[in-house]
Amino acid sequence: MKYLLLFFLVVAKSPAWAQSPDALLQKVRARLDQINDYQATGTMKTNVPFLKVPEAQVTVYFKRPDRLKIRNDKGISLVPRGAVTISLNNLLRGDYTVLDAGKDTAGGQTVKVVKLLPKDDNADLVLSTLYIDEPRLLILKARTTTRENGTYEVEMSYGKYIANALPDRVVFSFNTKNYKLPKGITFDYDDGSAKNPPAGGAKGSVEIRYSSYIINKGVPDSVFQ
């Protein structure tokens, strides 16, 4: 009897007892599918070695199936290519082969790692790695490799809108190329101070902190044009 009890305890704790990556992904997807559209306001901070831009007030619009727009009504915001994946709904669209890649840590906690391989050979997406908080069915981190735009990473923190699986904070990281213009074109003022040119090919990131969401209240198509 003692051994039987021990056996059940071990089995209950074992990964084999945990849900399959496919089932987990379906549950996460079902949760995200409750969102048809949203309009979120927040601040966007760009951290790219060769860009010096002020923090911007932005509105992020999303509409199913895959439309996303980041708009700065009071000025200009340079939006990184691939930023469409800050909306996880976009990331999970399509047919994938889902692979279990074990456990890892993200956002300071242990998470389930799931890899997505698109079934369509011509898809832009090559590989997606999702770091999923299993008990809460939340994606905390996603790393995506595409044919066109290289590899980028999205990290999410949840707070007020956790019930809708919408993050309070998103950090989108991406690779950048060198930026350099000849001095003969820019005619820069040389103030005599020692300059440390930004490292070429460095990583850049954009952080959006959301202050509010308007969920499933409709977003006009004209916003995305």
Add this chain to the structure above:
Amino acid sequence: MWTLLRIELFKIFRRPRTYIPFGAIAAMILIIQLGLKFDGRSYLELMMSSLSDSFFIPYNMIMNGYLVAFVILNTLLIQVPLLVALVAGDIIAGEANMGTLRLLVIRPVSRTRLLLVKFFASVVYTVALLVWMAVLSLFLSMLLFGTNDMMIARNTVMEQIRSSDVLWRYIAAFGYATVALSTVAALAFLLSVFADNSIGPIVSTISIVIVLTILSEMRIPLYDNTVKPWLFTSHMLAWKGFFYSQSDGQGAAIPGSVENLPAILRSLGILLLYIFGFVTAAIVSFKKKDILS
């Protein structure tokens, strides 16, 4: 002094050739505006080519009045010194050429005062030229292209300034440009003292400015830290410093800040020293000069 200044200004603005630079500036600005209106995107694509792979670039928003004005100033503030020299180089030599200089110095006005008035008249002309440039390059561009945040392409950095943070920078830049162009006016004024014909000082000033500008843009070890910091042309571009912002620890621009204000003030001080030196040298030479024409 005021009466003398009014007389000098009357003499300057009475001559038709005084208005040639105003016409030239208007023509150049309108041509640049026209070019950017119809093909500004190509210009932006060139400037932002290395960014377009990583970012969606809203070209139509970036091509706005503030950027157009910056492009114009970038182009014209290299040519405008030549236009300033047209008047400042003529202010003494022109009198000598016409044979009125001797008549002028026999009046009961000291030579120092006479020269100071003539120099101030050149400065007033320079300011008028800059105001004209500001109206056309900035305000007309704002009217034609609208306003938005301003993007500035530097050698290794791309800067963005909020639209609400731009105008004061232009005011500061035009203020600085007044001093920078007054330095050229002072040089032409000094050379004008030594000539009996205005062509000489005008051409000499233009040549000096061109040669020194080339030297200011060259990068040669040793020379960079010894000679270059003392060329006045190295400091004429410091107006641009007002458009460079400081950044916080994470690289974001701090609105309302200037990246290196002490360096701009140092450049300003050097230009003021040059003006003082040129004008003093002109007065000393003129006082010793035996005027025969």
